[in-house]
Amino acid sequence: MSFLRGIIDSFSSIFTEEHNRCKESQHDPSVSASSSSGSMDGVDGVPVSNERIAYKLKGYFDLAKEEIAKGVRAEEWGLHDDALLHYRNAQRIMSEASSTPSPSYISSSEKEKVRSYREKISKWQNQVSERLQALAKRTGVGMSENKRTVPLPSSASVSSTASNRRVSSQKTSLPKGGIGMARSPKDATANPKPAKETGNGYDDKLVEMINTTIVDRSPSVKWDDVAGLDGAKQALLEMVILPTKRRDLFTGLRRPARGLLLFGPPGNGKTMLAKAVASESQATFFNVSASSLTSKWVGEAEKLVKTLFQVAISRQPSVIFMDEIDSIMSTRSTNENEASRRLKSEFLIQFDGVTSNPDDLVIVIGATNKPQELDDAVLRRLVKRIYVPLPDSNVRKLLFKTKLKSQPHSLSGGDIDKIVRETEGYSGSDLQALCEEAAMMPIRELGANILTIQANKVRPLRYDDFRRSMGVIRASLSKSKWEELERWNSEFGSN
Ligand SMILES: Nc1ncnc2c1ncn2[C@@H]1O[C@H](COP(=O)(O)OP(=O)(O)OP(=O)(O)O)[C@@H](O)[C@H]1O
Numbered sequence: 144m145s146f147l148r149g150i151i152d153s154f155s156s157i158f159t160e161e162h163n164r165c166k167e168s169q170h171d172p173s174v175s176a177s178s179s180s181g182s183m184d185g186v187d188g189v190p191v192s193n194e195r196i197a198y199k200l201k202g203y204f205d206l207a208k209e210e211i212a213k214g215v216r217a218e219e220w221g222l223h224d225d226a227l228l229h230y231r232n233a234q235r236i237m238s239e240a241s242s243t244p245s246p247s248y249i250s251s252s253e254k255e256k257v258r259s260y261r262e263k264i265s266k267w268q269n270q271v272s273e274r275l276q277a278l279a280k281r282t283g284v285g286m287s288e289n290k291r292t293v294p295l296p297s298s299a300s301v302s303s304t305a306s307n308r309r310v311s312s313q314k315t316s317l318p319k320g321g322i323g324m325a326r327s328p329k330d331a332t333a334n335p336k337p338a339k340e341t342g343n344g345y346d347d348k349l350v351e352m353i354n355t356t357i358v359d360r361s362p363s364v365k366w367d368d369v370a371g372l373d374g375a376k377q378a379l380l381e382m383v384i385l386p387t388k389r390r391d392l393f394t395g396l397r398r399p400a401r402g403l404l405l406f407g408p409p410g411n412g413k414t415m416l417a418k419a420v421a422s423e424s425q426a427t428f429f430n431v432s433a434s435s436l437t438s439k440w441v442g443e444a445e446k447l448v449k450t451l452f453q454v455a456i457s458r459q460p461s462v463i464f465m466d467e468i469d470s471i472m473s474t475r476s477t478n479e480n481e482a483s484r485r486l487k488s489e490f491l492i493q494f495d496g497v498t499s500n501p502d503d504l505v506i507v508i509g510a511t512n513k514p515q516e517l518d519d520a521v522l523r524r525l526v527k528r529i530y531v532p533l534p535d536s537n538v539r540k541l542l543f544k545t546k547l548k549s550q551p552h553s554l555s556g557g558d559i560d561k562i563v564r565e566t567e568g569y570s571g572s573d574l575q576a577l578c579e580e581a582a583m584m585p586i587r588e589l590g591a592n593i594l595t596i597q598a599n600k601v602r603p604l605r606y607d608d609f610r611r612s613m614g615v616i617r618a619s620l621s622k623s624k625w626e627e628l629e630r631w632n633s634e635f636g637s638n
């Protein structure tokens with residue numbers, strides 16, 4: 144991995160020079176005056192106003208720097224596709240920067256800054272081209288291929304986010320040996336499996352397994368599919384969706400909490416909500432189940448957790464979703480097995496690692512219907528705890544209306560109100576089952592005709608179908624369980 148060290152060092156030296164220069168320019172009144180006034184003009188070949196060109200180039204420079212940092216990091220982790228993607232994005236940003244013309248008249252101090260940015264950008268372009276060539280050779284991907292590139296932000300967004308991005312990219316971008324936690328020779332000897340592992344001591348197979356089976360690429364649930372749960376949606380919007388879309392706004396005091404717990408009775412939309420987050424946010428979504436952690440990789444679970452967090456950091460913004468988190472992170476007991484204890488400890492260490500770096504955006508979301516069984520140390524880290532309750536009458540009504548949309552029925556508004564009243568205590572999944580059962584009633588009446596009847600001749604659903612189905616599909620949660628969760632919510636919940 145010495146080639147990586149080389150590129151990290153050469154990028155780092157440019158970053159460092161730039162960092163010092165930026166610091167100086169913060170004290171330069173001409174730069175701050177130009178950066179604080181008005182909007183940015185001039186995109187794609189349209190001349191920008193006199194004193195803005197250096198500022199605009201700096202915006203491109205910061206964006207490119209961020210992409211390069213991500214590329215270097217991805218390369219470190221053996222995620223070559225991701226590295227290619229980030230380097231290509233950087234290349235696009237830089238070629239946009241070099242094709243931005245300078246205005247005919249600019250002051251001599253501005254001219255000097257412009258010259259220095261152009262020089263640095265051109266140096267970077269060469270470095271990135273080299274990396275792309277090397278990666279293309281290794282992965283066999285054509286250099287001209289340009290899939291999955293991020294859209295280049297408009298000049299306005301370059302200007303509005305550049306200064307915030309500078310701060311975050313300096314830290315995340317400069318690996319300076321920091322990413323390679325397991326890089327020391329000691330680690331290498333402690334783990335004698337060179338053929339299987341990447342240069343960082345991580346098993347290629349684990350990284351591959353995370354990328355193929357844990358990264359959720361087919362989020363199927365949309366935000367509006369989840370009925371009600373406005374409080375939970377608002378919390379997820381503020382904590383995950385907006386910060387992943389506008390990282391520049393969510394810094395400092397607005398820095399989102401990194402740990403969130405969705406808890407509540409079974410079948411009321413916790414998993415659904417998390418899936419909706421996966422499709423609505425711009426984060427890489429890691430869907431971790433107890434089985435992927437424990438059964439597939441017996442004895443290697445804690446190694447998987449460690450690798451998982453590292454991959455999540457390299458692909459941030461990321462969301463690590465642990466469904467049924469109680470089954471892996473329950474209260475430590477004296478007779479629990481060693482593997483499970485190690486798994487929990489590793490999770491806590493990794494979680495603290497991502498929360499201690501203010502520039503990492505890795506959010507852990509856990510879901511459980513047994514919050515009282517969670518390990519205290521885990522619970523303490525999941526600072527925001529959102530209760531996902533049984534649907535109230537408004538949500539039940541909404542759910543029925545949605546479910547009945549695709550089904551011919553003769554229910555009046557009054558009938559629906561009656562069903563809503565009669566299904567108090569039903570969970571979202573109970574209601575789904577009730578509707579499915581009711582929908583079968585007209586079919587069961589058909590007897591032998593079922594094979595010949597035209598689909599549009601089946602009678603529509605009516606109130607009586609639901610009334611009879613309620614005899615079969617009952618509320619699945621006993622009142623005592625439900626009350627226990629309510630009590631836990633009032634003691635530990637955030638809402
Ligand atoms: N708020 C809701 N809006 C729409 N459908 C819902 C809602 N809540 C539950 N459902 C229905 O119930 C099913 C189960 O929901 P989900 O799997 O999200 O529950 P859960 O809270 O994760 O339950 P568990 O604690 O058992 O994992 C969903 O597939 C959906 O059909």
Ligand SMILES: [Mg+2]
Pocket residue numbers: 413414415466467510
């Ligand atoms: Mg669930």
